[in-house]
Amino acid sequence: MRVAAGGFAAWTALAGCATSEPPGPAAADPTTAVYAEPPLPDGATTETAPVPAPATTDCGDPTASLRPDGITEGPTLDAIRARGRLIVGLDWGSNLFSFRDPVTGILNGFDVDIAKEIAFDLFGDRERVEYRILNSADRLAALENNLTDIVAKTMTITCDRRQRVTFSTGYYATGQRVLVVHGSGIDGIADLADRSVCVAAGTTSQQRVRTEQPAARLLTVPTWADCLVAMQQGQVDAISTDDSILAGLAAQDPYLEIVGARFSNELYGIGIHKGNDDLVRFVNRTLERIRADGTWNRIYNRWLSVLGPSPGPPPARYED
Structure with a gap:
C-alpha cells in the first residue's frame, strides 16, 4: 500500500506539473486572418501622376524600307555567314509570337518562325539561329550595340525609332485595344480614367495610353507576361497593347477578355542596325x-x- 500510495502521489505530482504549463497558441481564425499583398513583378514602376506623352518626330512614311533588288551578298551578310548563325533578339514571354514551350523548352511563335525563314535564306537551314532574350525597353540598344543582327519582337515601326535603327518593311499589321477581367464594367480606353493599367516599358503602347487616356494610372513592367501576373493578382484593372499580344495573354486565362475598338494602327518591322543596308x-x-x-x-x-x-x-512599302 505504501508503494502504491507513493506511486499515486508521484503520478499526481507529475500531472499537476503538466497541467501548470501555459497553453499552446490558439488556432488561427480564418475569418480574421491577415494576408500580405503579393509583390509587384520585378522592375515594376507606378506613375503617381499623369505623364505627358513625348513629342514625336515626323519622317514621312516610317514604314517605307529599302528595296530587295535581289541582293544576296554584302559585308554584314558575309560576317553573319562566316559566324555560321543569325543572332536574333526576341523574348520568351509574348505568347503566340515568341514563347518557350513548357514541355520542350524550345522557343516557338510567329516571330520565331519569321526569323527562321531569314536564316533559311541565309544558310539553307532554319535552325541556324541564336536567340538573345530582350525586354521591350532593350530592343533598340541591343541593335545599336551590335548585340544582335536583327530584332524580331513585335516592334512597331515609328519615326522616333528610325532615328536610332533601321527597319524592314512591315510584316504584321495590328492595333491597340484593352484586356480586362470578364464583367469588369470596362468597355474600352475611355473607361480607363482613374484606373490602373499595365504596360510594358519602352513600348508604343505605353505612349499611346498616355495620349488617349492621360488620366489612367500606369504600372510599367519589363514584359507583357508580367502584366498578366499583375492582372491575375488583382493589382491592375486592365492591360493595354496590340490586340495580337492581348490575344496571347487571354489564351492563358479564360477569365480575361479583349474589349473596345482599336485606337491605333501598328505595323511590326524587323529591327536592324543602322547602316547595315545589305x-x-x-x-x-x-x-x-x-x-x-x-x-x-x-x-x-x-x-x-x-x-x-x-x-x-x-x-x-519601299523608299527607293
Missing part, C-alpha cells in the same frame, strides 16, 4: 518570298488563327 535588303527579300509563296499565311494559321482568318501579309 542586311535590310536581304530581310526584305525574305519577306517578299514568304508573302508570295504562302509561307506567311502558313505561319499565321499555325500561331495566330485565334485572331480569326488570315488577313494576309501587309503590302511592302
